Amino acid sequence: ELKVEQNPLFLSMQEGKNYTIYCNYSTTSDRLYWYRQDPGKSLESLFVLLSNGAVKQEGRLMASLDTKARLSTLHITAAVHDLSATYFCAVAHPFMEYGNKLVFGAGTILRVKS
Amino acid sequence: DGGITQSPKYLFRKEGQNVTLSCEQNLNHDAMYWYRQDPGQGLRLIYYSQIVNDFQKGDIAEGYSVSREKKESFPLTVTSAQKNPTAFYLCASSIFTLSNTGELFFGEGSRLTVL
Numbered sequence: 521e522l523k524v525e526q527n528p529l530f531l532s533m534q535e536g537k538n539y540t541i542y543c544n545y546s547t548t549s550d551r552l553y554w555y556r557q558d559p560g561k562s563l564e565s566l567f568v569l570l571s572n573g574a575v576k577q578e579g580r581l582m583a584s585l586d587t588k589a590r591l592s593t594l595h596i597t598a599a600v601h602d603l604s605a606t607y608f609c610a611v612a613h614p615f616m617e618y619g620n621k622l623v624f625g626a627g628t629i630l631r632v633k634s
Numbered sequence: 635d636g637g638i639t640q641s642p643k644y645l646f647r648k649e650g651q652n653v654t655l656s657c658e659q660n661l662n663h664d665a666m667y668w669y670r671q672d673p674g675q676g677l678r679l680i681y682y683s684q685i686v687n688d689f690q691k692g693d694i695a696e697g698y699s700v701s702r703e704k705k706e707s708f709p710l711t712v713t714s715a716q717k718n719p720t721a722f723y724l725c726a727s728s729i730f731t732l733s734n735t736g737e738l739f740f741g742e743g744s745r746l747t748v749l
Binding site: 620625 | 674
């Protein structure tokens with residue numbers, strides 16, 4: 521059974537600081553996704569990571585995937601208040617016969633303080 | 635504009651009533667999904683459908699039913715058998731091919747409250 525764990529679940533950061541959110545998963549998969557959710561809103565796609573060693577960057581966020589370690593990281597550089605949100609990683613079930621069935625982590629609530 | 639439309643945005647239900655949440659997409663996506671989100675938790679898969687007239691149970695299908703009569707539409711019925719239906723429900727869709735990223739695109743969500 522595919523399980524996805526994120527840590528930390530809550531992160532309070534000072535503006536300008538760096539930090540990393542970790543996403544571990546339990547079975548083989550080569551497709552991992554990061555989403556952002558603002559309070560009361562839907563999910564917005566941030567990154568799609570499709571192979572071992574994949575690295576994607578957008579602004580102050582950078583995501584990477586190590587399929588051998590079953591680990592993805594979301595690194596935040598010089599945090600700003602606008603990054604405050606909940607961040608989810610989601611891992612695709614390895615067998616396409618199930619469609620793109622994603623299993624989500626519990627989410628990391630990020631609060632950036634000025 | 636292409637996208638996924640969910641309605642209603644807010645819904646109140648009395649215990650014992652069935653309610654149906656609508657999900658329509660004009661992205662020409664093959665696959666559609668329903669997820670449930672409880673406060674402070676991740677998303678859990680209720681049902682998904684890869685093609686018209688076919689759908690599969692997700693991890694928490696008990697007390698829910700779906701239909702997929704048209705490619706664009708995937709309504710979810712929350713039945714009276716669902717013991718704790720108060721939650722935020724999210725519909726999503728994706729292209730379903732091995733050569734695609736498989737990224738899910740989400741609607742704005744429907745918030746169901748049982749009175």
